[in-house]
Amino acid sequence: MPDETEKPEKEAAAGGRPRRRQARGERRIAQLLEAAASVFCSTGYTAASTNAIAREAGVSPGTLYQFFPNKEAIAIELGDRLVSEMRTHGDALTPVAPGTPLAEAVGGAVDRFIDFNCRHPVFFALMHGPDMPGRITEEHDALHATLLARVAALLTAFMPGAPDTDIARTADMCLGVYKAGLEIALNHEGDERAAYVAELKNVLVRYLGPVTVGAAAAPASTPGQNTP
Structure with a gap:
């Protein structure tokens, strides 16, 4: 007769929870986070509530509290998950091959980050909200x-050959310009958003043209090209 202790041991995942129960929990957490993202985008973090998040997720507040003690924990x-994904986009910003046109390098970088923010609009809301939890502010500073x-x-x-201080200053300006342009672009949709993204690329290329070697300050793209 098989030992009854073997069954739970085989089913147990890390932390001692049955795999099936753990999988259900992970799906529920994903459901709650998706609902929270929708609520944070529509009402902002400050006005959002756990009741609104539970309602958006189609669950009871009691179910939500099984996984998160409060709104801050959800945020x-x-x-954390969005920052982790965003870091992969940062890792993609590696030195380009010699001879790569400036407009191509700028356009590729902008497209990757615009695509991320368009797929996850809550990222901008969380990282730039006025009343975000300290943990998120710290994550934002580290990501920056x-x-x-x-x-x-x-x-x-x-x-x-440029001094490191000059490169750092130029990088800081580029990131600041990008963030400002991103906020404007996210306030529009469709072709109009694409036009603003194209303008953002052009601004960056024209700013970088005079301070880079062999870079023509030509438009990065025309409205509607290579933009989400």
């Missing part, structure tokens, strides 16, 4: 530092 979990270093590394190929 932190959502922010990471992206700044990646942009500086990208610019090195276009500014050979």
Whole structure:
């Protein structure tokens, strides 16, 4: 007769929870985070409530509290996941191949980040909201530092011999311009958003043209090209 202790041991996942129960829990968490993203985008973090998030998810508030003690915990979990995904976009900002046109390098970088923010509009709301939990603010500062270093590394190929301080300053300006342009672009949709993204690329290319080597300050793209 088989030992009855073997069955739960085989079914147990990390932490001692049955795999099936763990999978259901993960799906529920994903459902709640998706609902929270929708509520945060529509009402903002401050006005959002756990009741509204539960209603959006189609569950009772009691079910929500099984996974998250409060709204802040939901925002932190959502922010952590988005920051982790955003870091992969930052990792893509590696030095470009010699001879790569400036407009091509700028356009590729902008397209990757615009695509991420269009797929996850709550990211901008969480990272730039006025009353966000301290944990998210810290994550934002760390992410900003990471992206700044990646942009500086990208610019090195276009500014050979330039002092590190000049490259860092230029990278900081580029990231600031991008964030400002992103906010404007996200306020529009469809062709109009594409036109604003094209304008953002053009602004960056025209700013970088005079301070980079062999870079023509030509428009990065025309409205509607290579934009989400």
